[in-house]
Amino acid sequence: MKLTFKGDYAVKAILNLSVHYGNSPVTIPDLAKRSDIPIKFLEQILLNLKRGGFVESRRGKVGGYLLAKHPSKITVGDVVRFIEGPLDPIECVQDGYKGCRDIKKCVLREVWLKVGKAISHVLDNVTFEELAKKSKKFDAAYVYQI
Amino acid sequence: MKLTFKGDYAVKAILNLSVHYGNSPVTIPDLAKRSDIPIKFLEQILLNLKRGGFVESRRGKVGGYLLAKHPSKITVGDVVRFIEGPLDPIECVQDGYKGCRDIKKCVLREVWLKVGKAISHVLDNVTFEELAKKSKKFDAAYVYQI
DNA sequence: GATAATGTCTATCGTTTTGGTAGAGTATAC
DNA sequence: GTATACTCTACCAAAACGATAGACATTATC
Numbered sequence: 008m009k010l011t012f013k014g015d016y017a018v019k020a021i022l023n024l025s026v027h028y029g030n031s032p033v034t035i036p037d038l039a040k041r042s043d044i045p046i047k048f049l050e051q052i053l054l055n056l057k058r059g060g061f062v063e064s065r066r067g068k069v070g071g072y073l074l075a076k077h078p079s080k081i082t083v084g085d086v087v088r089f090i091e092g093p094l095d096p097i098e099c100v101q102d103g104y105k106g107c108r109d110i111k112k113c114v115l116r117e118v119w120l121k122v123g124k125a126i127s128h129v130l131d132n133v134t135f136e137e138l139a140k141k142s143k144k145f146d147a148a149y150v151y152q153i
Numbered sequence: 154m155k156l157t158f159k160g161d162y163a164v165k166a167i168l169n170l171s172v173h174y175g176n177s178p179v180t181i182p183d184l185a186k187r188s189d190i191p192i193k194f195l196e197q198i199l200l201n202l203k204r205g206g207f208v209e210s211r212r213g214k215v216g217g218y219l220l221a222k223h224p225s226k227i228t229v230g231d232v233v234r235f236i237e238g239p240l241d242p243i244e245c246v247q248d249g250y251k252g253c254r255d256i257k258k259c260v261l262r263e264v265w266l267k268v269g270k271a272i273s274h275v276l277d278n279v280t281f282e283e284l285a286k287k288s289k290k291f292d293a294a295y296v297y298q299i
Numbered sequence: 300g301a302t303a304a305t306g307t308c309t310a311t312c313g314t315t316t317t318g319g320t321a322g323a324g325t326a327t328a329c
Numbered sequence: 330g331t332a333t334a335c336t337c338t339a340c341c342a343a344a345a346c347g348a349t350a351g352a353c354a355t356t357a358t359c
Contacts, residue, residue, distance in 0.1 A: 008237060008241075008272065009154070010154065010242045010243045010265070011345090011347085012346075013347080022261065032305095034304090036305095043253075043254055045347080048347070048349080050307085051308095053306090054306085054307070054308080065305085066305060066306045066355045068303070068304050068357040069304085069357065070306060070355085071306085072306090096154060096155060097156045107189075114168070115168065115229075118229055118275070118276070118284075122272055122275050125272060125274065125275050126272065129267045130264070138264075142258070142260045157317070158317075180334070193321080196335080199335090211327085211335080212325075213326050213327025213329095213332095213333065213334055214334060215327085215334080217334075
């Protein structure tokens, strides 16, 4: 029932880009440093997120990454699903699954289905706009605290 | 966000033993056949479940496995947690976690915390008593259907 | 048009986890 | 005493995980 580092990093990267939405592109090293992610690993993840339509990139000097959509249009569920696959805890809940005998008699399937829905319900209702706002508030609070 | 086969098999085994609660012990081959699990793999899982206090065993002829407690006293959450570890999607939500910078400022931690709670809420509220009852009903329905 | 700073792409790699299998040993009912 | 169970330890192949390496392409700026 675990998220991989890849998924974790992807979400962190999108959050960072959300915080910088509207500004100039953010470079990979910057992004990596801010979220404590190995540069070359993040590079791959960003490339992947680009293919998924989550981010855009600018090459050359003054290049870097940008969010491809407004942060309010991206949920954590979108990103996690794209990187990790379906949010269900087991394959048998998917439509047309054939790998299990007596699927109609399986009372456990209902349980796993519920779990999948519970996870989706949480992750599909958190947008990066909210998260970015909260994150900015946190940072502001820290400044005054010092 | 996936359950392993081990966890899947463990839950299936406990369900089967729940259905047979009150009767004579069920042998490993029987259990394996009914849930379509490799015998030697199930063997290990049962041994593990025994150490966890979920099942008891009888050796020798007329031996086999029995549930150690009443099915109403075991939830799916208990079994999954024992086999797979914490239900949280990421380690950072656990108390005293030290592997992350700025944990207090992390807005994502709250999200993962919610996910963990959502999963727990589902799995901790399903007992094997309910599941066994439903399962028996299913089987009865099938008999009449033919 | 050279150069420095950026992203792009493919390959590789060591470690851990997963999903088993093998086989020798021990207890018990009959 | 033997057949039928569970017990225990070791081993193993394949896949996933978490990166790392390095050659290449693009672009802004001087």
